[in-house]
Amino acid sequence: MHRWVFVGASTIASQHMIGAVRGRGDAEVSWVVSGSAERVVSWARAHQIANATTSIDTALADDDASCVYISSTNEKHYPQAMAAITAGKHVLCEKPLGMTLAESLEMVGAADKAGTVFATNHHLRCSGSHRAIREIIRSGEIGSVLSLRIHHAVHLPESLQGWRINDANSGGGVIPDITVHDADVTRFLLDEDPVAVVAQTAQSGMGQGVEDSCMSVWTMPSGAMVMSHESFTHPYAGTGLEVHGTKGSVIAKGVMTQMPVGSVTLISAKGEQDISFSGHSLYEQGVSDFLSAVNNTGSPAASGLDGIKSLAVALAVRQAAESGQRTNVDYGASA
Secondary structure (H helix, E strand, C coil), rough: CCEEEEEEHHHHHHHHHHHHHHHCCCCCEEEEEECCHHHHHHHHHCCCCCCCCHHHHHHCCCCCEEEEEECCCHHHHHHHHHHHHHCEEEEEEECCCCHHHHHHHHHHHHHHHHCCCCCCCCHHHHHHHHHHHHHHHHHHHCEEEEEEEEECHHHCCCCHCCHHHHHHHCCCCCCHHHHHHHHHHHHHHHHCCCCCCEEEECCCCCCCCCCCEEEEECCCCCCCCCEEEEEEEEECCEEEEEEEEECCEEEECCCCCCCCCEEEEEEEECEEECCCCCCCCHHHHHHHHHHHEEEEEEECCCCCHHHHHHHHHHHHHHHHHHHHCECCCCHHHHC
8 A cells, every 4th residue: 555645735636636546546645744734634634634734754754654745835845855755755746846956956866866756746748638649749640840839828716826926935927837837748749858948928917926927939959849828817718739740730729737638630631630539537647657666667657857857948938038038948967
């Protein structure tokens, strides 16, 4: 039995991750840790979790718990992950891994040294739609990729706003929240890392001291171009991505989501073809892949290195927007 410590009494934990862990049959959530004593007790009771505490050290001292899932606010990821690694636990951490590239590099390096599994909870690469698109690209059916356009502009629900729209010190803003996802999707689909970016941000009605909208263009080593658009303020825009190649295009609508929904269409000289894909739970897939790594029978869907690189792209986008200049992506020691 894989017993988990959940660090952060978050919405994503309650809506997706508890069910994903319990759905396996060989895993259980044993602890929840939160900074609020009142919240952690009520949250644990509501979700039938046996142990609740405000002390991460207390939870990590449980030798029967081997896995830690971190979904606290972004500025807490680094100290909490380092504590879990020091305690010898396997860690699945929400993105972005840290507030800085140095933090993320240290976290992943510490886990490598300790011999524990460290993974990033990039859920989109776990979806059937994205995996189907990746296979189409890899098969060569659309030829050489010329461009990718990714559209992840939504209206952030009131229940998720809070620090995301008003607290830069906690990692707020659309870039650490969504651009980091689009960076991982791009890397996953194209099997290459962005080299340089240009970008522009805005406060378009929701952000208070942080950006709530961003557009950027990325240069890839192959010469392909990527156009990325993220926002918290677009209630009816929908989401999706397009991959255009020398022999065809893939048009995916409604696939930048936590749910296994949307459509994928392949367009070529043969006409249009609707592409079927698995409707499995993204989070169950992510947990399953993570535990395969823990069991030494597979690899996590997104490794710590994947988390480092998605953060590096997001940091470059922010720097480019602030400077108004083309910015090279710095991957640090992971390059």
